[in-house]
Amino acid sequence: MAEIEFSNITKSFGTTQVLHSLNLSIERGAFAVILGPSGCGKSTLLRLLAGLEKVSSGEISIAGRRVEELQPRERDVAMVFQNYALYPHMTVAQNLGYSLRVAGVKRPEIEKRVAEVARTLQLDEYLKRKPGQLSGGQRQRVAMGRAIIREPKVFLFDEPLSNLDAKLRTQMRLEIKRLHRKQGVTSLFVTHDQIEAMTLADILIVMNKGRIEQVGRPADIYEKPASAFVASFLGSPPMNLIPATVDTDNRGIVFGDGMKISLGYALPVAPGTEIVAGIRPEHVEIGNGHIVPVEFAEELGNGRQVHLRIGDMAVSALLSANDKQVIGDALAIKLPSEHLHFFAKDGRVIDVQPTAHTVSKPETAERTVSVPALV
Amino acid sequence: MIKRVVFEDRWLPYLLIGPQLLIIFLFFYWPTGQALFWSFTLEPPFGGDAVWVGLRNLTEIVTSPVYHIAIRNTLIMSVATTVISLGLGLIFAVFADRGLRGMIFYKTAIMWPYAVAAPVAAIAWQFIFQPQIGIFGIVNQWYPGLWNPALNGAHALTMVIIASSWTSITFNFVFFLAGLQAIPNNLVEAAAMDGAGPMRRFFDLVFPLISPTFFLLLVLNVTTSFTEGFGIINVMTQGGPGNATQTMVYKIYQDGFIGLDLSSSSAQSLLLMILIIAVTLLQFRFVERKVHYAGSDKGEASE
Numbered sequence: 003m004a005e006i007e008f009s010n011i012t013k014s015f016g017t018t019q020v021l022h023s024l025n026l027s028i029e030r031g032a033f034a035v036i037l038g039p040s041g042c043g044k045s046t047l048l049r050l051l052a053g054l055e056k057v058s059s060g061e062i063s064i065a066g067r068r069v070e071e072l073q074p075r076e077r078d079v080a081m082v083f084q085n086y087a088l089y090p091h092m093t094v095a096q097n098l099g100y101s102l103r104v105a106g107v108k109r110p111e112i113e114k115r116v117a118e119v120a121r122t123l124q125l126d127e128y129l130k131r132k133p134g135q136l137s138g139g140q141r142q143r144v145a146m147g148r149a150i151i152r153e154p155k156v157f158l159f160d161e162p163l164s165n166l167d168a169k170l171r172t173q174m175r176l177e178i179k180r181l182h183r184k185q186g187v188t189s190l191f192v193t194h195d196q197i198e199a200m201t202l203a204d205i206l207i208v209m210n211k212g213r214i215e216q217v218g219r220p221a222d223i224y225e226k227p228a229s230a231f232v233a234s235f236l237g238s239p240p241m242n243l244i245p246a247t248v249d250t251d252n253r254g255i256v257f258g259d260g261m262k263i264s265l266g267y268a269l270p271v272a273p274g275t276e277i278v279a280g281i282r283p284e285h286v287e288i289g290n291g292h293i294v295p296v297e298f299a300e301e302l303g304n305g306r307q308v309h310l311r312i313g314d315m316a317v318s319a320l321l322s323a324n325d326k327q328v329i330g331d332a333l334a335i336k337l338p339s340e341h342l343h344f345f346a347k348d349g350r351v352i353d354v355q356p357t358a359h360t361v362s363k364p365e366t367a368e369r370t371v372s373v374p375a376l377v
Numbered sequence: 378m379i380k381r382v383v384f385e386d387r388w389l390p391y392l393l394i395g396p397q398l399l400i401i402f403l404f405f406y407w408p409t410g411q412a413l414f415w416s417f418t419l420e421p422p423f424g425g426d427a428v429w430v431g432l433r434n435l436t437e438i439v440t441s442p443v444y445h446i447a448i449r450n451t452l453i454m455s456v457a458t459t460v461i462s463l464g465l466g467l468i469f470a471v472f473a474d475r476g477l478r479g480m481i482f483y484k485t486a487i488m489w490p491y492a493v494a495a496p497v498a499a500i501a502w503q504f505i506f507q508p509q510i511g512i513f514g515i516v517n518q519w520y521p522g523l524w525n526p527a528l529n530g531a532h533a534l535t536m537v538i539i540a541s542s543w544t545s546i547t548f549n550f551v552f553f554l555a556g557l558q559a560i561p562n563n564l565v566e567a568a569a570m571d572g573a574g575p576m577r578r579f580f581d582l583v584f585p586l587i588s589p590t591f592f593l594l595l596v597l598n599v600t601t602s603f604t605e606g607f608g609i610i611n612v613m614t615q616g617g618p619g620n621a622t623q624t625m626v627y628k629i630y631q632d633g634f635i636g637l638d639l640s641s642s643s644a645q646s647l648l649l650m651i652l653i654i655a656v657t658l659l660q661f662r663f664v665e666r667k668v669h670y671a672g673s674d675k676g677e678a679s680e
Contacts, residue, residue: 043625052566052570053569053570054566054569054570071570074566074569074570075569075570075571075572075573075574079570081566081570081572083563083566083567084563085561085563087561087564087566087567087581088564088567089564089567089568089581090564090586090669091585091586091669099568100571100573100581101567101571104571104573104577104581105572148403148571152571209587310447
């Protein structure tokens, strides 16, 4: 059953339209992550759901109830803000209990629930402190506690980890995941960090310029991006996107430097069409094939990233750690056709026969997604 | 950590602060010292040295019934103008902070009175409150004598309070607005998500966060309310009718500059200064404890 439902949502600020007729539904208990560059409308979508902004048109429902005309407090949602938005003049306990106090809950009951939440988040020792006396990670936990204590139907996270340092971010990411496992509350998490998105999401929504580009499981989106934008946004280092021309028999492509790849199947476009071919750096094979110039190689510890050129396009390739070969001025590379993605000039994916891609279907959402470990 | 910068030349620092010290000495310490001296002496009317009279000037003034009236009026005016100008300044600022259309015009319009000198403001208010020519005189057509500040002391005092509040609302408005705009929007939104309505948010969140501003303005307003109002009273009522708008500061002027009794006038200045110092200390002692300063617990790291 859909817990959150957006239908035909548009939103304009003055004459600027930031959301274009957007549809999205999120299942109960899912952890949905909206990923997109800044200014793509992802935070606006969250704020519309929270009731902090009004929709220009369209409908929003939470658990089957229309909410777009309701006040934030009537929507049964809680939000964790990017800069935590803790009340600076209140102690941690007062911050946690504020929503209950407003709701008129009796004092002993508030104290009991504050203690419970504090225990879950390991904040017991800090209840008497003010937010200014806490570290970034602790403030983050208080902000989460303030959301949890209300036992809402939906949690909203507005880039809650982006103010933390890299190490703490990884740690908090795990805590959020753990908490979601335990409580099973439908969550909507907004971020521009693709690793955060890949690791947290049951369902991933990629947005660009006020539109949804693709919705799906993280691994599916990673392996089968629906547009050049999605392809380049997910993965680190990102997918190589190289302009190419479809060969005369449309069963192969030619790159700018004359490198040819035969596909073994026909592309559903006219011969001679200009397209964009995509390949992930980890799929670029090194050893035999076309010789291309090398710019330099970067040591990553768990492997190397080699920067190459195909024609005038920069292309990167990932070498595993046990690949010890010396990188000189030129390198023979092969782009295996089964790992190639094709996009039209406008960025839409060109569908080839399904067998051409090896799409692995994850059995459960819990499947760990292998992402190059780069932060 | 305090960084100390040490001047290599011994005399340079004194040279640099010299002009400022000179100005303060000339315009504050010297007159104050002179007033202190006059408070305890009498100037013989036909010249000669001042005669030391000890506390006589002071005892004379504190036992004078008119002075009691002046103290009462000063306190009434002080409390009333402070409450009115802080209250309205805050209310206007809260409305201006909502960022509605036409707000730039409104903000500018509301800041204007601050640029108006007190006597000019007093004349402007006379056009409203003067029973013969003022707009407000219309109430006398409903019932004669309903409004006559020239005869009725309470009316006169009300009029003076309104005019002097009007000039200071603006000052408070500007400070309150700045304070309100410094509150991160996210905080207000978080409180809205937590279920607090606008009134609740104001008292639980917004007011505590602007309490440092409020305290600063309280101290400034109370202090100036003792000494200000002179320009307005001088133009509108000259302390009348029948001492109904006689205040401590106006009496200092009347006794000293019109009555030419510099000794009594100086003694009154001394008393007024002691009163202001005492009231300010009381505020720091009892009100400031409730103020939340953002820096006191490092505040929230602003993003």
